[in-house]
Amino acid sequence: MDVSRMHRVPKLVRFNKHNKEHYYTPKMVSFGPYYYGLPELRMAEELKRKVLRDFVPNGCKELFYIRINEVIDQIRNCYVGVSRDEYDDGALAEMMLLDASFAIYVMEINLGDNQKFEHSRQHLGITATPFVSEDLILFENQIPFWVIKLLYRLMHAEERPLIYDFLRFFAFKNIRPIIPGEDEGQPLHLLDASYRLLVEDVGNAREEPFNRYRWWQWRRENQNQLGEYNRQSRSVTDLKAKGIHFKPSSYCLKNIKFKSCILCGQLQLPILFFHANSKLIFTQLIAHETTLENEYNFTVLCYVNFMKSLIVKSEDVKELREKKIPFSDHDSDEQIVEAIKEIDTHGLETDFIFDEIKKKIEKYCSSKKKTWIAELFHTHCRSPWSFIAFLAATLLLCLTFLQTYYTMNPRKQRCVPSSVLQVLVEMCFDSSK
Template identity: 60%
Template sequence: MINQAYSNGKFQFLNIMDIECKIPITKDEDEDHHQYFDGRRIHRVPKLVRFSKHNEEDYYAPKLVSFGPYYHGLPELGAAEEFKHKVLTMFVPSGGKDKQFFYCQIFKVIDQLRNCYVGVSREAYDDGALAEMMLLDACFAVYLMKIAVGDEEKIIHFCQHLGLSVIKFAFIDMYLLENQIPLWVIKHLINLIYGEGSMLLCNFFSSMILENTRLTRIPGEDKKQPLHILDAYHRLLVEEWDKAGKILVQPVNKCQWRPLKKENQKEFGKFSRQSRSVTDLKAKGIHFKPSSCCLMNISFKSYTFYGQVQLPVWLFTSISKLFFINMIAYEASPKSDTGIPIICYVNLLKSLIVKPEDVKELREKKILFSTLVSDEQVVEVIKEIDTCGLDDYYIFDNVKMRIEEHCNNKAKTWIAELIHTNFRNPWTFITLLAATFLLCLTFLQTYYTLNPK
């Protein structure tokens, strides 16, 4: 049984397991808890994906804190593991009876918790050790959520024990695919601590959205609640929600793998869209405008002499590559029911942004924002995000097709191409004006020479 914490360079046994769970589990409670596990599991990332050509470092392993059994007990995560006990004390009164109550609430659903993971045997973690781990991890997740929504007491507490310099890594570790715990466990613990009416989860998810939107429901809660925090964030990005949790932008269709039959080979040509960068499209008279923070909210309108593409707003930071890599791994996980919309969005970015000038154009249009040093770094980040060769040609196909039709229409693009070719800088424009002026003077001089008064 692995039931240890790393402290002062040595492993020490914990004390929660000393609490014996004596609270009886009634038949009704057992039936209620059975609803939590719906068959979805938190999978490990395949080795071939983990260390691809762009992944020289492991983007799936936590740097500060572990959530769940996959990275539990690593010595380099020992400081945060020890700190979890202090966090538990903040939320749960120090009396043994209260700790027993919270521990037993987790213990009641331990079989369902174990089923959420792959390869977590009782030899590695018996029921007691796994229940203890989940209680500490869920409590720490609630603690970080309180920090995210601006709880000053929790922020000061974190800085006093682990330091302000590492707080970023704690939140990064919350979004790693292999470093997740079921969201229903966190929700259950929040209800036990704050009551059924707590808005902590909604406030936390609202803080993850760039737009000033305050959710009153967890996205998709009425259908199938998110498996974990990464899944919830995925839903926030690919489906646009109002405050009541209602979808404003419909999700894209799931990826459908269809073999190319001989009788359908003529249709394959319609998916062969020419990749055009932002600057190439601008030369064709296509302008860009921000849509929303939903990554699927992409549209195109063609007018008489110009076109307009609406693209979602995105902020590139030092962790954007790590985030996209984990999101892509989640979409590509076994038995995933998410489709591959994030993968398709990244593929679209790769076609639109190939040089710093493309980034500059989207920055000026308030579509891309960045905390990176230069536009060149944004280009490199996008190039290094590996989509594993996956794509769904049906997603965004209507937009790509209409853009291609606009670009191939000479009547709609000739003015834009003329302006782009001849007026790329003010000096060219001034030169053309000067030449036109001289031409007019020459014409007038010739006219009056031939027609004197």
């Protein structure tokens, strides 16, 4: 499969359980040729021309046309089934100009441009902007990434990181992680750029690509080993009761690690912003991931399935939120639970790239010594008061035993006077009340 093309959503993904067409079809605006000309998108097409007229200088338009016409065949080849009979070179170049200028317009609105927000509100209404932003990252609703960058460079004397600022805002709200570099080629489109932002571990050595075909062969040869730790999924609260603590790792979805200590374990999870569009965004990212080969190892799919096993109720979200792992603009933890549950993985339940992590977790949970100590602390040391009560009760039990022992062995009472024992027992009894 050619990863340099704007693919359509695979049929098995689009219609897996029931019709998911609305996940991939734009509601307000089209970008690129796949949904161009739909009657329900006509209002946005009119606004595109107003944006081009009001915000793009004529000199930039002329230079853009010249540059685009030089590579118009390359742009056409990015799409599947877009012939010259349907769109000639001039029509395709005009589409790229209108769509690129409108994409920049939408990103600037999201980043706080009040002038453009008022402009949009007057033409589309205040409720339409969120839908336009959603349409901008739909899998089948994309234009080449470099086309947007080209127009932006022509419009501004200095290139500002508008595109990545928008993607970081969309994925992480006000958190600003390091953006991935372009040493190995720039993203294909905005959704691909968003995907790289989430799966590339910036600042660390690039891992060798995981060969999933080699993994399937290993899986067939090691079924017994897999069964040892894949029998059940454990939620956050279950793992906490076993003495496993949680800590944020980074902004990379594949950066999940587990460390086992003498008395406890630590599971490190990626930091992520959950919001009302998380379900839609993850659906698009998984669809995009199915068109890639093995370069990114189905990272998003595996991450979503892993999180589904960890988060099953609001108490799980509360525990992770306290550790600053997920953050959101949802009103309740229950909404995050529902958002994660509703992400469609198209029947692909695997999280195979985290198998080694799951194996370590299961090994830790199978250790009776570690889990017994952890459960003891989890039950009796949740707060300073419960710990003090537990300590007092333990001391009381020990002193009661000593008093009984010395009562039954009068000759040994010389070591500790009974009056001293009685006083200590009474003190512990009073403190335990």
